[in-house]
Amino acid sequence: MLGRTASSLFWMSRYQERAQNTSKILETAYRSAMVPQSGQTENGEWLNALETAGAAAAYEFNIGEVSPKGVMNYLIFDRNNPSSVRVCIETARNNARAVRTAITSELWEAINTTHLEFADVNPQSLTPDKIPDFLAWISQRSHLFRGSLLNTTLRDDGYFFSQFGTFVERADNTARVLNTRYWVLLPDNDVIGDDDFERPQWSDILRTLSGKRSYRFAYPNAKLKAYNIAEFLILRKEMPRALAHCYDWIDDTAKDMAQFYDTTEVSLGLAEEIYSSLQKMTMREIFDIGLNDFLTEFRTRNNNFANQLSHDFNFA
Amino acid sequence: MTEEQAFFNEMQDAAGNPRAAYTALANWLKDQPPNLLKKKSREAETIFRRLGITFAVYGAEDSGERLIPFDPIPRILSASEWRKLSAGIDQRVRALNAFLHDIYHRQEIIRAGRIPAELILQNDAFLPEMVGFAPARKVYSHIIGTDLVRVAENEFYVLEDNTRTPSGVSYMLENRETMMRLFPDLFQMHRVAPVEKYPDLLRQTLESVGPDQAKSDQTIVVLTPGIYNSAYFEHAFLADSMGVQLVEGPDLFVENGRVFMRTTRAPQQVDVIYRRIDDAFLDPLTFNPESMLGVPGIFDAYRAGNVTICNAPGTGIADDKAIYAYVPEIIEFYTGQKPILNNVPTWHCSRPDDLAYVLDNLEDIVVKEVHGSGGYGMLIGPTASKKEIATFRKILENNPSNYIAQPTLALSACPTHVASGVAPRHVDLRPFVLVGDKVRITPGGLTRVALKKGSLVVNSSQGGGTKDTWVLED
Numbered sequence: 001m002l003g004r005t006a007s008s009l010f011w012m013s014r015y016q017e018r019a020q021n022t023s024k025i026l027e028t029a030y031r032s033a034m035v036p037q038s039g040q041t042e043n044g045e046w047l048n049a050l051e052t053a054g055a056a057a058a059y060e061f062n063i064g065e066v067s068p069k070g071v072m073n074y075l076i077f078d079r080n081n082p083s084s085v086r087v088c089i090e091t092a093r094n095n096a097r098a099v100r101t102a103i104t105s106e107l108w109e110a111i112n113t114t115h116l117e118f119a120d121v122n123p124q125s126l127t128p129d130k131i132p133d134f135l136a137w138i139s140q141r142s143h144l145f146r147g148s149l150l151n152t153t154l155r156d157d158g159y160f161f162s163q164f165g166t167f168v169e170r171a172d173n174t175a176r177v178l179n180t181r182y183w184v185l186l187p188d189n190d191v192i193g194d195d196d197f198e199r200p201q202w203s204d205i206l207r208t209l210s211g212k213r214s215y216r217f218a219y220p221n222a223k224l225k226a227y228n229i230a231e232f233l234i235l236r237k238e239m240p241r242a243l244a245h246c247y248d249w250i251d252d253t254a255k256d257m258a259q260f261y262d263t264t265e266v267s268l269g270l271a272e273e274i275y276s277s278l279q280k281m282t283m284r285e286i287f288d289i290g291l292n293d294f295l296t297e298f299r300t301r302n303n304n305f306a307n308q309l310s311h312d313f314n315f316a
Numbered sequence: 317m318t319e320e321q322a323f324f325n326e327m328q329d330a331a332g333n334p335r336a337a338y339t340a341l342a343n344w345l346k347d348q349p350p351n352l353l354k355k356k357s358r359e360a361e362t363i364f365r366r367l368g369i370t371f372a373v374y375g376a377e378d379s380g381e382r383l384i385p386f387d388p389i390p391r392i393l394s395a396s397e398w399r400k401l402s403a404g405i406d407q408r409v410r411a412l413n414a415f416l417h418d419i420y421h422r423q424e425i426i427r428a429g430r431i432p433a434e435l436i437l438q439n440d441a442f443l444p445e446m447v448g449f450a451p452a453r454k455v456y457s458h459i460i461g462t463d464l465v466r467v468a469e470n471e472f473y474v475l476e477d478n479t480r481t482p483s484g485v486s487y488m489l490e491n492r493e494t495m496m497r498l499f500p501d502l503f504q505m506h507r508v509a510p511v512e513k514y515p516d517l518l519r520q521t522l523e524s525v526g527p528d529q530a531k532s533d534q535t536i537v538v539l540t541p542g543i544y545n546s547a548y549f550e551h552a553f554l555a556d557s558m559g560v561q562l563v564e565g566p567d568l569f570v571e572n573g574r575v576f577m578r579t580t581r582a583p584q585q586v587d588v589i590y591r592r593i594d595d596a597f598l599d600p601l602t603f604n605p606e607s608m609l610g611v612p613g614i615f616d617a618y619r620a621g622n623v624t625i626c627n628a629p630g631t632g633i634a635d636d637k638a639i640y641a642y643v644p645e646i647i648e649f650y651t652g653q654k655p656i657l658n659n660v661p662t663w664h665c666s667r668p669d670d671l672a673y674v675l676d677n678l679e680d681i682v683v684k685e686v687h688g689s690g691g692y693g694m695l696i697g698p699t700a701s702k703k704e705i706a707t708f709r710k711i712l713e714n715n716p717s718n719y720i721a722q723p724t725l726a727l728s729a730c731p732t733h734v735a736s737g738v739a740p741r742h743v744d745l746r747p748f749v750l751v752g753d754k755v756r757i758t759p760g761g762l763t764r765v766a767l768k769k770g771s772l773v774v775n776s777s778q779g780g781g782t783k784d785t786w787v788l789e790d
Contacts, residue, residue, distance in 0.1 A: 002567050003578045097368065098543050101556035105367070112368050157580060261581060313580040 005099045006161045007315035012095035012103075013149075013165030016111070019088035020142035021173040022075055023135045025052050028208045030131055032200065033068060045204075046071040052180045052208070055083060072131070077123045085138060089118050104152040107145070114141040157260055161313075163253045168306045171246035172299055177208050178233060179295040185226045186291060202229055209233060209241040230291065231283040243298060244278045250305070251275035265312035270305045324468050324728040325740050326391070337394040337788055340505045345389070345731065345738060353733040356388045356498045363497070369490055369549055385781035386491065388498060391730045391743060391763040392506075398787045401472060401747065402757045404657030405462050407647060409749050412479060412634045414650035416456035419633065420446045430645050435638055440687070443595065443630030445602060449619050452525040453753065456628040459518070459590070460749045461485070461762075464657070466728040473660045473725065475744065477635040477643070480627060481592050484762040484782075485748045486550035489514060489557075491784040492760070507789040509759035514748065515557035518590075521752035522558075525624050526587045534587040536560045537577065539568070541593050541609045551592050565593075570613035573620045588624045589614075595629045637686040637720050638664065660725065666717035674721040675712070678705050683712060683721045696772060698724050727772055730783065732765055742766045744774050745785065759787035 029049035041047075043066045050056040050066070053075055062080065063070050078084045093115040096103060118138075126134055146166070153159045178185065184201040202224045206212040211232065218236060219228050237244040254271035258264060286294045327338040334342035364383050393401070418424050419436055426433045436442050461482030463475040492511050496503060519536065526534040540551035542564050555562035567577050568586065576583035591598065597607040602615040617623050633639060639646075641662045647655045663670035665683075674681065683695040695708040712719055729740035747761035763783040764774035774780040 001580045002561060002563060003580055004564065004567050005561075006580045094543060097548075097552075099562075100368070100549075100552040101562050108368065109366050113366060116365060314578055315580070 001102070001157050003314035005102050005158065006313050007310065008095040008099040009102065009158050009161040010165040010310070010315070012092050012099070012111070013162045014169040015088040015092035015095065016142055016145050017166050017169040018083060018173070019085045019092065020139050021170070022053055022083060022085050022088065023138040024208050024210065025049050025177075026072065026075055027132065027135045027139075028204050029071070030068075030135070031207070032204055035200070043067065043071075048180065048204075049075065052177055053083060054176060055081060073123060086118065089115055099158075102158050104148065106152040107148040110141070110144045110148045114145070155256070157257065160253050160257045160260065163249060164306075164309060167246040167249045167253075168302060170241060171243050171250075171302050174209060174233060174241050174243055174246070175295045175299045175302070177205060178230070179292060179299075181205070182291045182295060185230045187225075187227045187287065199224075199226075202226070205229065205233070211239060211241060214239060227283060227287075230286070234286065235278060235281065235283060244275075247271070247275040247278055265308075267305060267308035267312045270301075270308055274301055274305060323726040323740075323742065324466060326466070326728050326730045326743075327740070337392045337397075341390070341392060341502070341731075344502060344505065350737070353388055353738070357386070357733060359498060360386045360388060360494050363494055364490070367490070369486070384487065384776045385767060385779075386494065387732050387741075387765055387767070387781050387783045388495070389731050389733055389738065390495060390502070390784045390786045391745075391765075392786045392788060395788055395790045398509075398759055400470075400656065401464070402759070404472075404474075404655070405747060405749055405757055406755050407651060407653060407656050408462065408474065408477070408643070409457070409460050409751055409755060411647040411650045412460075412477060412643070413454070413456055413751060415646045416479075416628070416631060416634050417450065417454045418650070420456075420630065421448065421450070425646070425649055428649065430649055431639075431642050435642075436633065439633055439636055439638065441630070441632035441636045443633075445615065445619075446628070446630040451628045452527060452624050455525055455751050457631040457634060458521055458525060458626040458628075458751050460751065461746045462749060464745045464747070465660075465725055466743075466745070467725050468728075472657055474643070474657050475660060476637075476640070478746070479631045479635040481594070482746070482748070483547040483550055483592075484746055485514060486553040487782050488748065488758070488760055488762045488785065489553075491762075491782060495784040506786065509787040509789050511758050511760040514758045515554065517750055517756045517758065518554065519558045519560070521750040521756060522588045522590055522624075522626060524752035525626065527621050527624050528587065531587065535577075535584060536588045536590065537563045537568075537586050539563055539565070539589050539591040539593060541565075541597070545592070547592065554590070565597075565607075565609045565611050568611040568614070570611060570617050573617050573622055575611065575614055575617050575623045586623060588626065590626050595632060598625070598629060637662075637684060638666075640720075660722045663721040665712065665719040665721060670721070671712075671716045674719075675709065678709060680724060681721050682724055683708065683719050686718055686720060696724065699771070724772070727766075727774075730763070730765065732767070732781075732783075734767070734769075739769070741769070742772050742774065743783070760785045 026049055029045040033045045046068055047056065047066050049071055050059050055075065058081065059071070059074055063074055074081055074084065076085045079086060081087060093111050096108060096111045100108060149162055153162070181201055184199055203212060206215055206229065215229070215232055218232055218239065232239055232242065234243050236242050237248045239245055250271045254268040258268050326335070327342060328334050361383060364386065369383070415425065425431050426436065457479035459482060461478040461484060463478060464472050465475050466472050488511055522536050523534050536558065537560055538551055538555040540548060540562055542548065545551070552562055561577065563577055569576055569578065575586045575589070577586055593609050596604045597609040599610050599612060599615040600607045601612045615629070618625050640659065641664065644655045644659055647653065663674050665671045665674055674683065678695070679697045681697050685693045695704065697705065727742040727744065730743050731738050732741035734741070743763050743765045745761050745763050748758055750756040763785045764776065764780045765783050766772055766774045767779060767781050
């Protein structure tokens with residue numbers, strides 16, 4: 001396989017995943033902006049959405065004042081925002097187009113149709129009542145992409161590079177979501193002393209990572225608790241957006257790759273190392289290290305893995 | 317004579333009776349509900365868009381990706397018409413390849429005085445770098461699209477030979493797939509020769525000219541300029557249907573006189589390159605040093621016989637518009653036979669007498685740039701305004717040797733779906749020919765249709781559409 005093909009498959013998946021993550025962040029902001037909460041700054045949810053998407057500084061520089069419409073437009077439609085949903089969908093599609101021969105027609109049609117339909121949407125026509133459906137549509141299209149990838153793609157190196165892209169992006173997103181408001185997850189900060197008090201930010205975090213329902217199943221007898229939520233999203237590999245889940249996939253994929261290429265490249269070893277450290281750790285240890293430090297460190301390691309992968313397999 | 321009879325109508329004769337090959341189709345068309353074609357056209361458009369069968373238009377205002385309009389009514393050729401056409405094409409592509417070998421070697425045709433030396437030696441399309449080098453099997457132009465037009469029952473003319481990197485074959489294949497989905501009943505009523513073997517034949521052709529014929533599995537690649545090229549879809553389509561890699565220049569490199577591709581494993585040697593980039597961009601070390609699309613050193617690897625490039629560099633001389641007029645000579649010189657297919661009579665504006673005639677008759681003729689393509693920079697006298705003609709006259713007078721002229725041909729017309737129903741529209745035909753260990757001609761081709769009433773410009777860049785082309789079997 002060409003190095004360029006590997007690169008395109010990797011980035012196609014990353015951008016498709018990023019489009020979905022951004023839409024989930026907005027879904028959450030949209031919802032919590034409707035629920036009155038005491039002691040909240042004006043447009044705090046929208047500022048938080050920008051921060052979670054890693055776009056706050058760029059927004060301030062390019063747009064300025066934070067407003068619901070402004071943030072929505074910047075994160076969904078703005079061509080100058082390199083992580084807007086529009087740019088993600090276009091970039092995913094251009095990468096797919098560059099390797100049209102390396103993906104199945106089902107996968108191509110999923111990506112291409114998303115691109116075509118998105119391009120037809122007039123941002124002006126997207127009135128507030130239509131936003132939830134539109135954001136849900138973006139998620140659905142991403143699920144169609146994943147479904148096509150899983151159900152139609154030959155399990156060869158192309159498939160492996162696509163998987164790496166998805167889970168590197170997803171792990172980074174989860175770590176970012178957690179880190180943006182890590183302090184609300186610190187058990188020691190929970191000084192209110194009332195076990196029944198559930199912070200609204202906890203629901204937001206779970207919702208952004210599509211984990212609100214599954215949390216209740218994973219912790220049947222527990223209320224929302226900072227400790228549990230952090231554990232759920234970091235260490236529980238049965239949670240599809242948890243860091244451990246992402247690295248479970250990445251490690252499996254790395255093993256398949258090692259077998260497929262009959263090689264032991266550095267990146268494949270790194271994947272195993274990151275996964276096994278997540279397996280061994282407990283939440284107690286993570287809180288001892290410091291949640292913020294742990295998450296920052298994790299993002300760096302995740303990034304190093306991606307860089308090493310592209311180095312090992314000759315793609316930029 | 318009414319306007320309707322001023323051209324050859326392929327479906328029906330002057331009395332309005334359907335011709336033999338079209339009988340079943342004509343009857344079928346009569347029986348269809350009025351909105352069927354409209355509905356089917358829309359379905360076809362959805363299919364094309366979903367599959368990403370698009371092309372880019374250069375210089376268009378909204379230069380995004382477009383669909384080439386697809387006309388759902390097939391163009392039909394009878395078995396006997398096809399036999400004559402394919403014999404003529406076969407003769408022509410053999411002669412042109414022999415011509416290419418000759419002018420890059422002994423130049424017998426110049427010695428024999430059949431073609432003026434300066435027409436070849438001073439032609440930009442003649443590559444001195446190719447002199448003395450013989451590609452595998454002495455084949456230069458492996459993939460050719462011969463442009464034909466029809467003016468009467470048995471009268472076809474060759475308009476252009478397209479010996480460099482002809483495009484459009486993916487439309488021939490996708491149009492057929494789409495038609496089979498839209499109109500299964502029509503296929504049951506006709507014995508249509510299949511075109512689907514083209515990608516296999518292309519692969520066999522490319523393999524047959526690999527540098528090392530003893531090698532059992534040769535690595536073939538399609539070299540594309542990338543996703544912004546107007547024919548990118550086709551490049552991807554052909555690579556995919558042949559089961560070979562689609563590469564861009566930076567994916568390849570040259571080491572020890574051999575060409576390799578950068579893969580996720582060790583570098584892999586490449587044997588045959590079906591390139592879809594122009595000569596000038598092929599190798600920045602040999603040709604255009606500014607080229608970002610090519611592969612440094614690839615020409616040396618080629619001359620060392622370690623890789624085959626299809627089509628060979630320097631084949632452009634064979635479809636140069638200045639050489640075109642000599643193709644009948646070329647055929648006679650190399651095959652000893654009379655040409656089966658005729659050329660369109662051509663005036664060379666570089667010759668004073670011809671220029672004078674052209675300037676006197678601009679209203680009635682077609683003037684083209686010698687090196688132009690795609691319908692850009694041409695004048696169609698009969699449909700041009702006085703002002704356009706006046707402007708063009710000045711351009712022509714300033715640089716006459718850059719132009720040739722031809723009479724306006726009354727292109728044949730085929731039934732086409734238009735707003736008011738079904739009406740005749742002018743068409744041309746590009747069959748696709750492969751030359752390797754043998755000549756392979758796929759029965760069919762790309763029919764381009766001028767969708768505007770009375771228009772003779774069929775180029776997709778100028779608003780033309782395409783049709784599926786059926787060759788009936790006996």
